[in-house]
Amino acid sequence: MPTLLALDASSSACSCAVWRDGEVFSRFALTPREHTRRLMPMIDEVLTEAGLVPADLDALAYGRGPGSFTGLRIAAGVAQGLAFGLGRPLIGVSTLQALALAAHRQHHLRYVIPALDARMNEIYVAAYHCRDGQLTPLLDEAVMAPQRFSLPEACRDADWSGVGSGWTLWDSMPPLIQDALSQRLPDMQPAAAEMARLAAEAFAAGQGQPAHAVQPVYLRDRVAWQRG
Known part of the structure; x- marks a missing residue:
């Protein structure tokens, strides 16, 4: 099984998780409008807990949506940046x-x-x-x-x-x-811990993609609504 890192910022929660040999190490916090500030420290914490450095990762994953437009872009940007830098495949996971x-x-x-x-x-x-x-x-x-x-x-x-x-x-x-x-x-939020499990299965099935090929799934193109 792969060693991978999953990220999610698709809702008011921010989370990340490492999958390693069937074990999950994770961080999760309700942090509305603080995803940009909180995500990278969470990644450092969870990698340290798992005893890993980024180069140990076989793949990365992120919550591809649907969800908050801004949050999806934050997670996608961080995940793609890490995947590019490490030369690792990336997997988008449905929230x-x-x-x-x-x-x-x-x-x-x-x-x-x-x-x-x-x-x-x-x-x-x-x-x-x-x-x-x-x-x-x-x-x-x-x-x-x-x-x-x-x-x-x-x-x-x-x-x-x-x-x-x-x-x-x-x-x-x-x-x-x-x-x-x-x-x-109704209080349940998408979480990277479950995304890590799903991503590990997807990676084992050969579904990892180059970082540039993975895009958020918005389902809706409208980002604003105006009364007629």
Whole structure:
């Protein structure tokens, strides 16, 4: 298995993690608007804890989105800079997939809808079936108004759980969604610890790319909204 460093700044949280021989060393903090200042010291701390120097890394990874436009650019810039400097491949990891994996690992949830508040009364959302640490996508990542969200047709009777800040828009969700959910965990944030696990699998499958080829995933091109 590779030794890799994962970074994330896609939400109000800032985090980094090292994957080494199946062990994860991580840092996580809720630091709204302080990602630029906090990320590099976190990297130094987690590498020191793992007993590594940057040259020991086989690859780097970062939360590619969806999420905060500014945060995604911060993490992408740091990760790409390190990958270029070290001559290592880079892996972009879905923030929604990382949320689903965290819900599965921490709370043993199987049918998970990760959703992030996309502002402008929209959510970033997907759906996964989680089993034995493996995630099967049931809905592609999308951005939409919460009123438009619907469950996968083949799994509407499953025991669904919602995780992530998008579920703070609960009152805007359709009644069918509200009835289908057994629980909500709106305080969960994407974290580099889960991204490191996902990135290690991706790297082992040959999915590492040159640093210049990896780009953030915004899902929405609009960065401002104006009333007509």
